[in-house]
Amino acid sequence: MADNLLSIMTFFPLLGMLVLLFIPRENDGLLKGFTLAVSLITFAISLPLAFDNVFTTSGGMHYREFSEWINIGNYFQMNYNLGVDGISLWLVMLTTFIMPITVLSTWHAVEKNVKGFMAMLLLLETGMLGAFVSLDLFLFYVFWELMLIPMYFLIGIWGGKNRIYAAVKFFIYTAVGSLLMLVAIIFVYYYAVQSGAPMNGFGIEEFYKLHLPYHAQFWLFLAFGFSFAIKVPMFPLHTWLPDAHTEAPTAGSVILAAVLLKMGTYGYVRFAMPLFPEALPTFIPYLAFLCVVGIIYGSLVAMMQEDVKKLVAYSSVAHLGFVMLGVFAMNLQGLAGGMIQMINHGISTGALFLIVGFIYERRHTRLITEFGGLAHKMPIFATIFMIITFSSVGLPGTNGFVGEFLALMGAFQGGLRWYAVFATTGVILAAVYMLWMYQRVMFGKVTNPANEKLQDLSGREIAIMLPLLLFVFWIGVYPSTFFDKMNPAMEQALEQMKSRQVAVVEVAQPTVATIQDLK
Template sequence: MAHNLLSLITFFPLLGMLILLFIPRDNEGMLKSFALAVTLITFLISLPLAFDDVFAASGAMQYREFHEWISIGSFFKMNYNIGIDGISLWLVMLTTFIMPIATLSTWNAVDKNVKGFMALLLLLETAMLGAFVSLDLFLFYVFWELMLIPMYFMIGIWGGKNRIYAAVKFFIFTAVGSLLMLVAIIYIYYYAVSSGAPMEGFGIQEFYNLGIPVNAQHWLFLAFAVSFAIKVPMFPLHTWLPDAHTEAPTAGSVILAAIMLKMGTYGFVRFAIPLFPGAVQTFLPYLALLAVIGIIYGSLVAMMQDDVKKLVAYSSVAHLGFVMLGIFALNLQGLSGGIIQMVNHGISTGALFLIVGFIYERRHTRQISEFGGLAHKMPIFATIFMIITFSSIGLPGTNGFVGEFLALVGAFESGLRWYAVAATTGVILAAVYMLWMFQRVMFGKITNPANEKLKDLSIREIVLMVPLLIFVFWIGVYPNTFLSKMNPAIEQLLIQVKSKQVAVVEPVQPVIAQTLVLK
């Protein structure tokens, strides 16, 4: 059972989707309950991973599974190669944790073609989990592309009035970046084969040791970086995100913010940086600069929004800038901060989109000017909203503080001191736009008569938020529960990258021509 645990976790939602197809379309309650049960069981199956102390003892890949998948002669091989370490552990756990919450949020929000929505939800979970556990580049690419399909339809069918525009924009941005990455993956494989390196398919751990010439690394890194930067999204490739978030249904926004955006940040850590360490030396200052610009730009634009969901969407751009700054610090503090902030962002921003969904279901508007004085009618909602607001700001004692602090400390210690100083303005701006929005929505006089009739959170909605609140304080008060299991893997990653950056190898002429010749 333990040997196949990752496969069971990854494909159990897909099995659930296949069974769900046999449930009658008009039995909406059964469809939603079954999908919720599948996501809950998936979470329970994944719990042994979180309690396994092997991650704190070793940075090596654990729960490895390897099976031959596609073989064309002795040249072309693709394998089912999966495993996790302390870096991917918490992203897998975040996925299985968020999915039941997202599913439960659909109870009042999704009322058309429920069967199709639930099927896509379960397919999307398998795709996301598969991307996090893949140790074969081709397998990763398959799951990476598979994620695009369910989210495209979730936005395009169940979204708002501009859903088609948002869905197509999301598809075009993501597909273009994916094609660049595919070309780079093919190039790496041909280079490996032509150089005589012992390869068993597209295994990334074998690719780490290829020693690709630096000028080739530059182009390959750019191809991967553009694909991942679109997914993060980093400035200036972020423009698809506010539209996708605004038009997506609540469950779609929660999944997009909490999990799917982490594919980009995870991609940099797992693939782009260790595969092309020579190129990282060249591009690191520019990427760190873009991260800082994203923090400040996202904060300023969020401040100007009159739609509360768009405000949260632009705040997401700003918060992920801290993740990227920590990653590009390339030290233990920065990477620890960046990775724990991926989890924090998933919890806090996912919770904010749930909160927006709660008030939208009651008022069918997201305009900040339409609210005011809601704390008088919804005290439980106001209390939860306040806690999540403090978490998003990064108040000490909450999860947001831990990630941002470590990312800034890491950037400062790595020599990116002025970048860190500039990024701290994002902390101040976050307090401005979040507290200003909270004050306008929750306090003051009730000027709109429609707000007089609002009911406080239901038991279902409170159940949705309580697990998120627990982790807001757990990570904020005792982050070592999570850091202790990721640090060995981060240290091993840093050794891998730093050792390859020592020597800059000049390319053999002509590199491209040589690598495209089959032996």
């Protein structure tokens, strides 16, 4: 099983979806129970990855699987090439960990076409896992596109009142970015073949060794970066996210926040930055500026929201700005902060969307003004909500503090000093809008008599939240468990990128001299 662990883990949800199709449509309980079982088994299959100490000693790829897939002479080759390292490890584990929680959250929330909903969840899990473990760039693109289909239907069929608008907007934004990335992938492969470089399909490790000219790297980084920026999303390409989050069902919002958005951040670390390292210094100041704008803008807009779900959605824009700022610092502290913050955001923001789902199921409204005084009737809910709020704010001792602190420190030490200074205001603003929202919902004046009749969390809902609370404190108190397995891979990635970088000034000077001569 170890030789094919990644394949079994990736395609087991797809196998479960095929079996699901034979279960009678009317048996909602069996459909949900079977989907939960499939997601739990997938999580169990992935556990050996988390306990394998090989990631602490080597930064290379492990659990490798390779097989020729499509081979058309010397013109086109595409391989089934899988592997995982410390960079992708915890994103894989986050995916398998969050799926059973997501399925459990649908127990009373999804009543329409349960069979189709569960099938889309399992198909989506295969797409997400495949994208994280793909080492062939074209195979990655296949899984990248596969994820688009189930999420589109989850929003468009089971979403809210404006679900069609949100689903189409999500599709258009993602499709445009995907098209740019596809063109860039084809160009890189064509260049490699024409230059006579030894290639093994679209393997990213072979692509890392290519010496593309600076002008080619410039445009290719722009294509990849634009595609991944849409997925993150970075300002000003973020406008699809609040609509998608607001209209998506709770399960869709949780997966979107916890995993799907990480495809963009992971894409920068795995593809855009190491493939085009010479062009990277040209873009870093502009990308860092967009990160800071996203942090401040997302925080200010979140502060003005009356819909609690939309508030959480805009907070994602701000939090992911910290992730990308740490990544662009190009040092171990910043990259470690960015990587761990990807996991933290998945846990904390996913938990916030679950909390919003709990109160929406009870009141069928998300307006902050409709709540107030819930802490008196729902003390367990109030306690869990408070912990997750502190986690999102970045209180020391919780997971959010570790990621934001390292990202800001890495940016400050990595030449992005003023960007880090201005980004710090996002930490203050996060405390303002999150604590203000919590105060109004839990301790504000009771504005509706229906709030007096609300029931506290059920055993199922507490069971959903407990694993998330565990990791809030585990990462916050002892993050070395996660860093120990990430550090070798991050150090290797940074060393490879910096060894291939050239001084942009040296590249640009001949061009300037030529222009002066012409004048």
